[in-house]
Amino acid sequence: xxxxxxxxxxxxxxxxxxxxxxxxxxxxxxxxxxxxxxxxxxxxxxxxxxxxxxxxxxxxxxxxxxxxxxxxxxxxxxxxxxxxxxxxxxxxxxxxxxxxxxxxxxxxxxxxxxxxxxxxxxxxxxxxxxxxxxxxxxxxxxxxxxxxxxxxxxxxxxxxxxxxxxxxxxxxxxxxxxxxxxxxxxxxxxxxxxxxxxxxxxxxxxxxxxxxxxxxxxxxxxxxxxxxxxxxxxxxxxxxxxxxxxxxxxxxxxxxxxxxxxxxxxxxxxxxxxxxxxxxxxxxxxxxxxxxxxxxxxxxxxxxxxxxxxxxxxxxxxxxxxxxxxxxxxxxxxxxxxxxxxxxxxxxxxxxxxxxxxxxxxxxxxxxxxxxxxxxxxxxxxxxxxxxxxxxxxxxxxxxxxxxxxxxxxxxxxxxxxxxxxxxxxxxxxxxxxxxxxxxxxxxxxxxx
Amino acid sequence: xxxxxxxxxxxxxxxxxxxxxxxxxxxxxxxxxxxxxxxxxxxxxxxxxxxxxxxxxxxxxxxxxxxxxxxxxxxxxxxxxxxxxxxxxxxxxxxxxxxxxxxxxxxxxxxxxxxxxxxxxxxxxxxxxxxxxxxxxxxxxxxxxxxxxxxxxxxxx
Numbered sequence: 001x002x003x004x005x006x007x008x009x010x011x012x013x014x015x016x017x018x019x020x021x022x023x024x025x026x027x028x029x030x031x032x033x034x035x036x037x038x039x040x041x042x043x044x045x046x047x048x049x050x051x052x053x054x055x056x057x058x059x060x061x062x063x064x065x066x067x068x069x070x071x072x073x074x075x076x077x078x079x080x081x082x083x084x085x086x087x088x089x090x091x092x093x094x095x096x097x098x099x100x101x102x103x104x105x106x107x108x109x110x111x112x113x114x115x116x117x118x119x120x121x122x123x124x125x126x127x128x129x130x131x132x133x134x135x136x137x138x139x140x141x142x143x144x145x146x147x148x149x150x151x152x153x154x155x156x157x158x159x160x161x162x163x164x165x166x167x168x169x170x171x172x173x174x175x176x177x178x179x180x181x182x183x184x185x186x187x188x189x190x191x192x193x194x195x196x197x198x199x200x201x202x203x204x205x206x207x208x209x210x211x212x213x214x215x216x217x218x219x220x221x222x223x224x225x226x227x228x229x230x231x232x233x234x235x236x237x238x239x240x241x242x243x244x245x246x247x248x249x250x251x252x253x254x255x256x257x258x259x260x261x262x263x264x265x266x267x268x269x270x271x272x273x274x275x276x277x278x279x280x281x282x283x284x285x286x287x288x289x290x291x292x293x294x295x296x297x298x299x300x301x302x303x304x305x306x307x308x309x310x311x312x313x314x315x316x317x318x319x320x321x322x323x324x325x326x327x328x329x330x331x332x333x334x335x336x337x338x339x340x341x342x343x344x345x346x347x348x349x350x351x352x353x354x355x356x357x358x359x360x361x362x363x364x365x366x367x368x369x370x371x372x373x374x375x376x377x378x379x380x381x382x383x384x385x386x387x388x389x390x391x392x393x394x395x396x397x398x399x400x401x402x403x404x405x406x407x408x409x410x411x412x413x414x415x416x417x418x419x420x421x422x423x424x425x426x427x428x429x430x431x432x433x434x435x436x437x438x439x440x441x442x443x444x445x446x447x448x449x
Numbered sequence: 450x451x452x453x454x455x456x457x458x459x460x461x462x463x464x465x466x467x468x469x470x471x472x473x474x475x476x477x478x479x480x481x482x483x484x485x486x487x488x489x490x491x492x493x494x495x496x497x498x499x500x501x502x503x504x505x506x507x508x509x510x511x512x513x514x515x516x517x518x519x520x521x522x523x524x525x526x527x528x529x530x531x532x533x534x535x536x537x538x539x540x541x542x543x544x545x546x547x548x549x550x551x552x553x554x555x556x557x558x559x560x561x562x563x564x565x566x567x568x569x570x571x572x573x574x575x576x577x578x579x580x581x582x583x584x585x586x587x588x589x590x591x592x593x594x595x596x597x598x599x600x601x602x603x604x605x606x
Contacts, residue, residue, distance in 0.1 A: 186587040212582055214546060228550075233577065235550070256554055256578055259547040272551065274578065277509070277558030279551040300551040316548055322507070323548055346545035360545050386589075389545045405542070412587035440546070 033427075035081040036166070038074070039109035039133075042067045042085060043126065044093035049119040056148050063092065063117050066126070069155025070113065070162070072199060073173045077163065078428030083109055096129065104133045113162060117154075124148040128158050130165055140165050152201055157448060172394035173198060176444045177401065178216045178225055179419060181205060182437040186412040193227060195242070198443075200433030206240065215390075215440050219262045222444040226250065226260040226269050237271045239286070251284045251291055259302045264310045270294070272302040281315055281332075294332040305349045305357075306330065307374070314338075314348040314357050314374070325359055327374060338376030347390050350374070353397040356424075360389040360402075369402050369422065382426040395445045398424050401432060403439040484512055485595035490585045494602060498525045501601040502560060506541070506594070509555045511563055519560055522602055523567035533605040536560050538578040541594035546580060553578030560600040575605065 043063035045053070053062040067085075074080035088095075089103040096114035104112050115128030127143035142161055146154060153174055160171030181194040181203075191213050193206040206225075207213055216227035225240045229247075237250040237257040251257065253273050260271040267286060272279045281295040281304045295301040299319035306313055314327045325339040325348045339345040343363025350357055354374075361368040361381065367388045370381040388404040401421045408415035417439045419432040432441070479487030485503040492500045500522075502515035511519065526532065538557030540549035557576040565571055586593035 187584055189582065212579075214582070235577065255576075256550070258550045272547070274551055274554040277555040277562070279554065300548065300555065302551050303545070303547045316545070318548075323545075346548050362544070365543075387542065407589035408587050410586055410588035410590075410593060415587065415589075 035079055036110055037081045037083055037108050038111035038113070039083050039088060039104055039107065040067050040071045040074070040085070041088060041090070041095045041112060041114045042092045043115035043117045043128070044091075044096055045117045049117065052119045053117075053124075053148065053151075057151060059151075062124075062151060063115075066115075066117065066151055066155045066158070067113075069152055069199070070159050073156065073159040074162070076199070076430065078423055079163075079167065083107055096127075099131055099133075101131075101133050101136045104131075109133050111162075111166065113158070115158070119148070120145065122148075124151060124154065126154050126158070128161075130162055152197060153447070156197070156199075160446070169398065170396045170446065172396050172399060172443070172446070174447045175395060176218075176222065176447070177419070177432070177441050178218055178444070179403075179434070179438045179441040180213060180216065181434070182417050182439060183209070186408060186415050193225070193240070194434075194436075194438070196434070203435050206242065206245075215259065215442075217261050217442045218444045220264060220266045220445060222447060224262075224266075226262060226271075228258045228260065237269065239269070250286075251282075251289070253282075257282075259304065261305055263306050264308050270304045270306065270313065272304070281313070294330075295328075295335075296332070303347050307350045308352055308354045312350075312374070314350055316346050316348060323362075325357065325372075325376070327357075338372065338374070339379075340376060341379055349391055349393060351397045352393050352395055356397070358391040358393060358400055360391065369400060371400075371424065380426070382422050382424070383420075383429055388420070390440055392442045394443050400424065401441045401443055403441060405439075479592060480595050481512075481514075483591060483595055484514075485592075485598070486514060487596075490596050490599075494522065494604070495525050495529075498522055500603070501599045503595060504556055504598040504600075506543070506598065507552070509552070509559045511559055515560075516563060519563045520567055523564050523569050526564065526569045526573065533573045533575070535603045535605050536574060536576045537583075537601045537603055538576065539583060539597055539599050539601070540581045541597045542581045542584060542589070543594060544581065550578050550580035553580045556598075556600045560602070 043066050045063040059065050071082040074082050087107045090100055096116050110133055112131040112133050118125045123145050125145045129138050130140040132139050156174035159173040163171035175198045176195055178195045181192045182189055184190045190209040192209045193213050193216050196203040212230040214228040216225045229238045235256040237260040238247050239250050240247045250269050255275040257271050257273050260269050268283045270283045273282050278298055279300045279302050281301050283292045297319055299317050301317045303316040304313050313330050317326050323344040323346050324337055325345045326335055326337050328335040343361050345359050345361050347360045348357045356371045358371050361370055366384050368381040369383050369391050372379040385404055388402055391400040391402040399421050404420050405417045417437040419438045419441045421432050422429040484505050494500050498521045499518045502518050536557040538553035540552045561574050584597040586596045
């Protein structure tokens with residue numbers, strides 16, 4: 001998405017960033033058995049600003065609403081346990097200036113988030129602080145201004161900052177998910193491209209459902225999407241500019257192109273091209289339009305995904321007789337099979353951190369989402385179900401989103417397709433809220449970094 | 450060991466393996482192995498010319514029945530030289546979406562190749578894969594899946 005549109009002026013005034021050593025630390029490598037209890041005090045709003053926001057956004061109390069966004073995000077992460085605001089003793093405006101740490105310690109909060117929202121020159125200005133309750137210290141303070149319609153994003157940005165300060169890793173809350181919204185009978189499903197905030201809000205539909213669309217993926221700047229469309233009954237890889245709505249076919253292939261993804265620099269699209277019963281992997285340079293054939297094998301080669309440094313590609317091939325995962329150099333040389341466990345492996349996706357490959361596995365009639373190291377060692381299955389596939393990584397490489405389908409009878413009864421997310425540790429499996437049935441999710445990068 | 454004994458042993462092994470293979474391919478009412486052999490979803494291009502062929506799980510090999518169907522289609526196409534066809538390849542829902550797109554394409558092309566060996570020009574045949582996107586049977590059971598693993602010959606507009 002065009003960052004300009006959102007006018008996020010992050011005017012960092014960080015009071016204590018440097019000397020902020022803290023007693024609180026969240027260990028994110030061991031799952032979420034003991035989520036950190038913390039308090040998100042509602043952001044305080046002066047009366048004048050409250051009235052103006054009410055007019056502009058139809059929200060009773062914008063401070064409370066933004067706090068709710070933060071609270072929900074933190075809870076969804078599985079690493080934090082936001083306490084019930086009903087238990088809070090201190091008023092938001094006073095807490096923001098000078099928290100009474102004893103009061104917050106009493107309700108077992110280890111960290112406290114306070115803040116203030118104001119209207120300044122018709123824009124929303126927010127200031128927030130993160131406090132270590134046990135140490136009795138402020139550990140972070142930040143302020144920024146944005147257009148008021150972006151109030152939910154303000155909540156996401158605050159969450160990202162808090163998450164980063166407490167876990168030591170970047171957040172993934174100010175992000176979007178692009179996916180395929182599904183409706184109708186299983187035999188004639190209507191599918192549309194849809195985009196929403198990571199928490200399921202602000203859904204927008206990008207296509208009308210006149211033609212079948214599949215597997216949308218963001219480019220690194222989140223402005224473009226590549227996907228498969230059956231426009232005019234010709235399945236081809238398309239490129240869509242989200243802001244302008246302009247769509248174009250990628251390349252001029254005499255047959256089906258599918259399974260597209262961007263290269264990490266955003267300059268190329270990598271995809272499969274199927275002809276005469278054989279699918280191989282190709283790239284197309286978006287500027288020069290130059291097409292390069294990467295694999296050349298009579299088997300099915302598909303689902304390519306680049307390593308974050310662009311030097312390697314993992315992909316799915318049945319050259320051994322069955323679907324397995326392979327890794328090669330980005331020029332197609334040094335092809336090496338990496339999956340050797342029982343069952344079939346598909347949809348490999350390289351982690352944004354570079355160290356893992358997520359995949360779908362089919363074994364004895366069950367589908368699994370799992371991860372393995374890039375040499376194929378250390379396979380770990382995170383979740384088992386009747387049908388699930390197509391993992392996509394959160395930008396910090398901590399969470400996977402995928403879709404899951406349920407069984408149905410011959411009339412299609414019982415069928416549903418939903419998005420789910422799971423932590424890399426295998427904990428914190430959750431359904432992701434969508435307006436309709438949904439599949440093929442793809443996670444954006446952080447919108448503001 | 451006498452030649453006779455070797456002969457007898459070989460015969461035993463052969464008959465045993467015939468028995469075994471007969472057991473391996475289970476024929477139920479509408480399936481042989483896991484290939485659909487029923488007529489529930491089949492439509493006809495002309496009298497006696499079925500429009501579709503079915504495949505085993507993860508397979509693109511044409512069965513004897515499929516080859517017979519395609520020979521009928523080829524002879525009908527030879528008689529109706531103005532008609533062009535689209536071969537629509539499909540997969541069942543028990544596979545990843547992208548791989549299934551490739552699999553559907555491969556199945557439709559297996560049918561195309563066979564029609565071409567029976568004298569139908571490749572120019573008259575186009576191919577499209579729907580992967581697992583357009584099942585004919587919504588059921589989540591082996592019989593439904595067997596109906597969905599198919600290549601359907603459709604008259605082109």
